[in-house]
Amino acid sequence: MRVWPIFKKEMRLYFTSPIAWVIGAIFLLIAGYFFSAIFNFFAQASMQSAMNPQMAREMNPTESVLRPLLSNVTVILLLLMPMVTMRLFAEERRSGTIELLLTYPVRDGAVLVGKYLAALALYGLMLVGTLLYPLMIAYFARLDWGAVLTGYIGLVLLGATFIAVGLFASSLTENQIVASIISFGVLLMLWVVGWSADYVGGAWGKVLSDLSIIEHFDNFAKGVLDTKDVVYYLGFVTLALFLSLRSLEARRWKE
């Protein structure tokens, strides 16, 4: 499996073109904005609560800063990740470079995994940038680092799923815009499907909320690590990668 050269090539392309820089900058900017808004609110609330012992017990930075921050970050990811992944196959198809790539002695699976890991690595770098915020909280207040770790594991799994879906969407078309709309649409649908869970109720409601891509994240945000959620995300990644591989193979026949 020649995954490594593909991975390196994708990373190079991310960083020699402005994509990685622009997406990274926008992501950190918006995340930073959310963080400062939430943190200011928390600081004011804790000042007031200093006079009110009843309230002070409820003031917990993990609960009132980290958790809202993480859930805000997931919304940014929903909007940005399709743009990280849209070019992966669509661009190769549009420019014709796929014709060379797929005639090199490297398996389709290796190409797929190389590209997937590159997008994941870029996402990883973006996440590393956000570590600044928990560090700042920790400077002012006691932070539960276990919860932070769990939260970030959740973010990695969620992002990994977004990227797999985006990669699949990119393998379907040669148009980057279409790829990004498809992945955004699919993710949004998986996101809101849980909203009707309460309304439907019963067993079906349970199914809907279990299907929802964001319901599973809630546990991580609360600092709870549940295998059920991990399996959900990993299963999703596997399924999306498998479908991408099939679509890549099918494309050869249709070409």
Added chain:
Amino acid sequence: MIEVQGLTKQYGPVTAIRDVSFNVAAGEIVGFLGPNGAGKSTTMRILSCFMPATHGSARVAGYDVFRDSMEVRRRIGYLPENVPLYQDMRVAPYLDFVAEVKGVSRGARKAMVADVMDRCRISDVQHRLIGKLSKGYRQRVGLAQAIVNDPSVLILDEPTIGLDPRQITEIRSLIKSLAGAHTVILSTHILPEVAMVCSGVIIINKGSIVAQGPIDTLVDEFFPSARVQVEIEGPRDLVRERLASIPGVTAVKDDGVDGAGGMFLVESPRGRDVRSEIFRLAAQQKWELRELRRVGMTLEEVFIKVVAGEESLAPGERTVEEAAARVSEEDVTARRPEDET
């Protein structure tokens, strides 16, 4: 080295190639000719394992392109016709990537990339972004990626398109230097190029092979006669009549008018030299003989004959050159220098 058997490819309802069969022996350089849309690129895409054929089989270096695709891919270098490259990569890292993905070991890679950049004359742009290069330089980078790992079979789809004349000569000699150790199949619209570079040709038209073999054999096969070009100043009709009455002459064709005289193409069976008779005829009649020389049949004429059919010269077209212009503006871009035979 390349064995193609009954290859057919359908794009939906369009049949791009139909029952194509040919062989290319090891160490040979073969030109793949055909008008636009004939199916050259389609055949090459199948040979390079980019897409499977609808029917038929193709073997490259002894491996089936479909079943042992990975083995084939290890042994080929492929240059697609529109030279797709990563615009956002720099030349040297790009070639390094290609070499790595083709399995060149880390230790050998640097030297190999440097060598191939040298051979394709792109060392001076190695730090530039590919997207910022001129067409000709991109073409050379494309060729460099095909030969970087020194593959035994090269599949080149119009390798000299977009190059300046000096570059064309250099690339041709580069390709020629590959003969022997490498097997090359190259498509082109420049027919003289085939005569200069290739030992054999395969001509494809509307998806089917219409002629193949060594160039000389093909020319003999399609033009079993010898031709002499004569320019004589004298009464045109009489000159034509007398020329035609020389024993052995099978046809006399007008080849243009120049002042008082005219130019004629005199055909005779191969091996029968009528030049001395023409000379004596002119001397006897006191006609001024301005030119007398043998003209070889060119590959170009073979091409026109098999692709358009000599009979299908449209009214008003007297020569194959005009027919060529009709068949395709691009198909014939230059004339092969006359044969010395």
